[in-house]
Amino acid sequence: MEFGPILRALLRNKLGVMLIALQIAFTMTVTVNAVYIIDQRSERMARPSGLDEANIFHLSSVGYGNNFNESVASTEDLALIKAIPGVVDVTVMNAIPVSGSGSSTGVGIEPDRPETSVQTAMYTSDENVLNALGLNLVSGRAFSTNDVRRGGRDMERSHSVAILTTALAERIYPGEGMQAVGRTIHSPGGRTMEIIGLVERLQTPWPESSFIEQSMLIPEVVDDGSTLYIVRTVPGERDRIMTEVEELLAAQGHERILRNNRAFEETRENSYRLDSVMATILYVVIGTLMFITAMGIVGLAVFSINRRRKQIGTRRALGATRPDILRYFLLENLLISGSGVVLGAVLTLAFNMFLVQTFDMPRIDWFYAPVGMLLLIILGQLASLAPAAKASGIAPALATRSV
């Protein structure tokens, strides 16, 4: 291997080499951190909500006339929807998971001790909620019809039952979360709730929240002029039933507006739109940087080869085979890329520390830098392959020509 002579020759032509090495280092710094951000976002977007997402849609009914009776309309609507072939179940709720809008409260094991309380999303619904959302009950029981309270905003709420996510139970009872059924928790205003069940997962309405897995279901249906229906269908029937439900409810009159008839997947997509747009932008940035860097490497290699055509011919005359010449230029690129990625690794970590300190981002995993180094070296080798192959085709007879 010709590491020594190539390195010494490169050190005598520092400027071009340094510029390309810096470009590689910069590309690596941006690329590795951008990939890490994309991975973080993708991981967030891939978190399961706990719902049977592919088969759920929701629809709101908002009354506007003086004769609108929400309780009557809701009872009729639920019966009509449930009777449609292909509907697994239907429920009413105060909020949609991962939609961006909902209610939260604090719960704790002691009353009136807000400093010990744990933050949680609070969903109100009826006895059909587990089946209608497709939630997995891992302990205790579901709501019964008798558990569900119905009334206006001012109905009595001092005591009720509740179903918690396992994440919330574990947070309230560290190490004993799975034994939470039967225990009592308290929320502000002197309200007590007996835990009757635990579900494996039910995300909060807020994808950005730090307590996304901490949710609580309360058996309440509040008449406040607006009803949100969540409908679960058998697989493959969702889109058809969405249309059918809207037409059916519209035909009932009731002086109300039907709106937001959407598949849960669409709601979820909307909530994560910013993440997905950011990932796309970062992919474009990475692609552009990689392309520019590859072109820079090609440019330097072509310039360097054209400048040394006679030298290459002389090397061939002195006994270099075509593979020897190919190897020489790939090795030369390896040294340039190698110095770039070593500098890039340092800059990557420094830039990540800046992001951690400034934007409270998580620290980059250790393997991102070596993987980035390897990828940039492969990019460098691929970019210099064509010029190196061209150089290896230079005829040895060039050594005796006066060019």
Add this chain to the structure above:
Amino acid sequence: MLKMHNINKVFRTEVVETHALRDFSLHVAEGEFVTVTGPSGCGKTTFLNIAGLLETASSGQYLLDGEDVSALNDFQRAKMRNQKIGFIFQSFNLMPDLNLFDNVDVPLRYRGVKAAERKDRIERALDAVGLLSRKKHLPAQLSGGQQQRVAIARALVGEPRFLLADEPTGNLDSNTAEGVMELLHSINSQGTTIIMVTHDAVLASRSARNIQILDGRIIDDRRAHQKAA
């Protein structure tokens, strides 16, 4: 050592066909010092390129050291150049970014010689041309004559049996050229076969054998005793 029989070399373009060598036949015995002269464009360099395996002949037979090289592929030709032939070029053809040591090292690396042996050989070759003390210098830090000495060291370091020199004194003043010629004669006296292309009639007249080429053919092949006679 070198036997060419009816060698032809034709360069073709879309519009013109140039016969650089025509029915060129030559036998050079081991240990000879042959100069090749002729006007510009007569085919000297083409002959040198074919003799040095830098180009292939269009037709004819060429035996180098008893081996028919006509059928060798590019890889085999490169290996044969590296092992059997030393080159000295008119404009030295040193690598400007490499120091003298690394320049002389080039053919040995392609031969796969181990580092310790390479170092020993390079230092001996540089010592033979009187430039060992400057082994860390770059070519640009040397005079033309010194650069040609480095090129000779590079040609000799692989201990080739056959040395091809293309106008080795063409870029040197007469005093320096004289020194280089003395060095070449000294190398020849140790058994290395040398073929030297030159424009210089005086230098040619001092060689044991001079071949004159015109229009791709040998028009004169004289040995020193014939001239003397």
